[in-house]
Amino acid sequence: MPLAKCARCKTMFNKEDRPICAACEPLETADYEKVRAVLETHPDLNSEEAAEKAEVDIAVITRMLKDGMLTDSAATKAATCGQCGAPALSASKRLCQPCLDKMNAGMARAQASLKMEAPKRVEVGEYMNARAAFDSKRRT
Secondary structure, eight states: OOEEEOTTTOOEEEOSSSSSOTTTHHHHHHHHHHHHHHHHHOTTOOHHHHHHHHTOOHHHHHHHHHHTSSOOHHHHHTOBOTTTOSBOSOTTTOOOHHHHHHHHHHHHHHHHHHHTSOOOOOOTTTTTTHHHHHHHHHHO
């Protein structure tokens, strides 16, 4: 397990899947519930306004956005495919379904071509003279 510094209390801990140590987990959950409650009633607030209304630090909201606990509604609505410009599946994927299918098919073809390469061939008798080479080096 990798060691990490807790984003809340700055102590070292064994990081599993969250940037928060076990001691700060209840505080993080409480802050998440506060922010979620504020955003349910006022979905058009930006990060600073939501932090002020929920009475949490802006760093908490930024970390929750980065970790995917919260999503930015403006970014989700404006997400477009990075290849063709169509609406994307999500802000994190940034691809539409047809472009994602094309990319997956290309990856499958590339993997198949790597697996289908001919194995290296060893010539028969190539290593049969190894004993003679050892003997000649031993004599000199």
